[in-house]
Amino acid sequence: MLDKRYQVFISTSGSEMQPERIVVSQTLVGMGFFSWGLEQRTPLSTTFARRQIDDCDYVVVILGSQYGEQSVSGVGYMHLEYIYAVTKQKPIIAFIHEDPDSRDESLHDEKPELREKFKEFRKIIMQEVDQIFTYRTMRDLELAVRLNMSQILERYPVLGWVRPQNTQALHDEIEALKAKIVQLETSAGTREADPFLNVQKVSMHEDFAFEYRMHAYQDGNFKELNAMRRMKWAQLLSVLGSAFINPTPEDFFSKCMNEYLNETGLSDAQEEMPRVHAIARAQINVRALHAIKMQMRENDWIVPSGRDDRQRMLWKVTPKAKRLLESNLLDNDRTLQFRSQN
Known part of the structure; x- marks a missing residue:
């Protein structure tokens, strides 16, 4: 990736997805990306998340088996981050568990209405996101990131970040x-x-x-x-x-x-x-x-x-x-x- 780096915002349902978040984040860092995102959400953190999405090059959604904590409007924080990324025309890459029902019961939402919202959100992701990759194990997830993120750079080219040594002016002149x-x-x-x-x-x-x-x-x-x-x-x-x-x-x-x-x-x-x-x-x-x-x-x-x-x-x-x-x-x-x- 030479001198260029790309910023990736990682969105998950919450703390139960910490293992997946760590795998994706560490893999991205090893590939030269900057990894951002919020694991703990509050109404006040929504503004900060939007600023991060504004500044990022790509948005990664990791979907396991939970809809996650909801905002005061009843829409999940992960869902809100997805909607905001869509409105900002950010390239979105989704890594979703192949069989959510097979995951441990402790990794599912307790309330039936949240389980229904999870199914609806998963359906939206499947219908709207072009770049979707499935996984079952952490190893599957790591390989999916390694194999596909470099192709994403070619399919959805963005400016990225380079060291500030007059390279910005040079890039603009080249363009x-x-x-x-x-x-x-x-x-x-x-x-x-x-x-x-x-x-x-x-x-x-x-x-x-x-x-x-x-x-x-x-x-x-x-x-x-x-x-x-x-x-x-x-x-x-x-x-x-x-x-x-x-x-x-x-x-x-x-x-x-x-x-x-x-x-x-x-x-x-x-x-x-x-x-x-x-x-x-x-x-x-x-x-x-x-x-x-x-x-x-x-x-x-x-x-x-x-x-x-x-x-x-x-x-x-x-x-x-x-x-x-x-x-x-x-x-x-x-x-x-x-x-x-x-």
Whole structure:
């Protein structure tokens, strides 16, 4: 891993998972990662956990056979950490016990309602997390970490951490030069398609379909729904472009898209539940959001623009995108304007 290090936040249900936490943490440290996480949780520790997740590169969830201690809202602390990591588009890796029922009875929740919540949370992890690895023994867990975390770095590349010896400025300069090379190669028609996303230029009026989920409220209750949205690239540029006129942190991609979906998702929810009267907590699929960012970069609509004082990557629209936003070419596809401020 050379001079680069990666920070990993480890989330578990509590003290009964200490053996697994130790194995994963020590294995990660031996591979050159920094390991973070909280074993004892309180309402006050939630803020600290979120700060750690904000600063980390990857989030690891270790799921045994307990839902764990709950917050005042009734949602488990581990569950809250997972939700927060999803909203921050952090790459999530789950190591889950292959057969929770086979574990010692002392490692299970005592209350039946918590056991049900554990089953529901495990189901959510199985459905939503792309990188899931199972284990039965501590040796299985250690091998799963060793064999897969290096592949995670290739599949979900992140900036990581390097020694502060002017390397940050050098890295930013390299990224800017890479972007310039891509632009020149694209103009010359010599650039090959990206092997992971197969990104190619699109026209403004081509459609892009993506998934998102939301909370739909009906008859005093809410249900989490998965919905599909189809938008033209002109609409996506209109939604996102105005937020990046000035250099703006990367997390505004998700903020803008989620606000837009909160504003417009009611009709999508009503297709499945006609009596839905409100929606909230809309969240675009992480992979779809990544594809949108890469496509906007490929189309020369947005480029990296250095870092702020918290070392967050900043992005801004290109002169080409500004001309499109200021022209009448997008008028037929204008979408809601948002109140979000940088």
